[in-house]
Amino acid sequence: MTAAALARFGGRTALLxxxxxxxxxxxxxxxxxxxxxxxxxxxxxxxxxxxxxxxRASIRSPSPGPTCTGAGLMRLEGVGAGADDGRAEGEPLSTS
Incomplete structure (x- = not known):
């Protein structure tokens, strides 16, 4: 994989x-x-x-690594918790 491909989503936060x-x-x-x-x-x-x-164990990156939440996003309060966890990374959530 090229360096460009490895950095394709750099600076973005993905909420999965x-x-x-x-x-x-x-x-x-x-x-x-x-x-x-x-x-x-x-x-x-x-x-x-x-x-x-x-x-975290498999990806060596300057970023702090993934965050996680046990909240399910099928309920409104889970959406808020997931978004809060993403914002805690210090980067905006990406919509594209």
């Missing part, structure tokens, strides 16, 4: 839902590999933390 397994987990890993700060969300808080730790 259902990111504790399957496609969500794979997407979280890939976005982190390509430079994004990742907010891992899932209704299974323990699994979300495990994914965040796995990403």
């Amino acid at each position: 839902t259902a990111a504790a397994s399957g496609i969500g987990e794979a997407t979280a890993h890939r976005l982190a590999l390509e430079g994004a700060s990742v907010v891992v969300t899932d209704v299974d808080a323990e699994a979300a933390h495990r994914v965040a730790e796995d990403i």
Whole structure:
């Protein structure tokens, strides 16, 4: 992978839902590999933390690494918690 590809999402924060397994987990890993700060969300808080730790261990980056929340984003209060976690990274959430 080229350096440009590794930095494609640098400076962006991605909030991923259902990111504790399957496609969500794979997407979280890939976005982190390509430079994004990742907010891992899932209704299974323990699994979300495990994914965040796995990403921290596999991606060496100057950013603090992924954050995670156990909040599910299917309820309004979960959306707010996930967005707050993303903003805690110090970067705006990306919408594109």
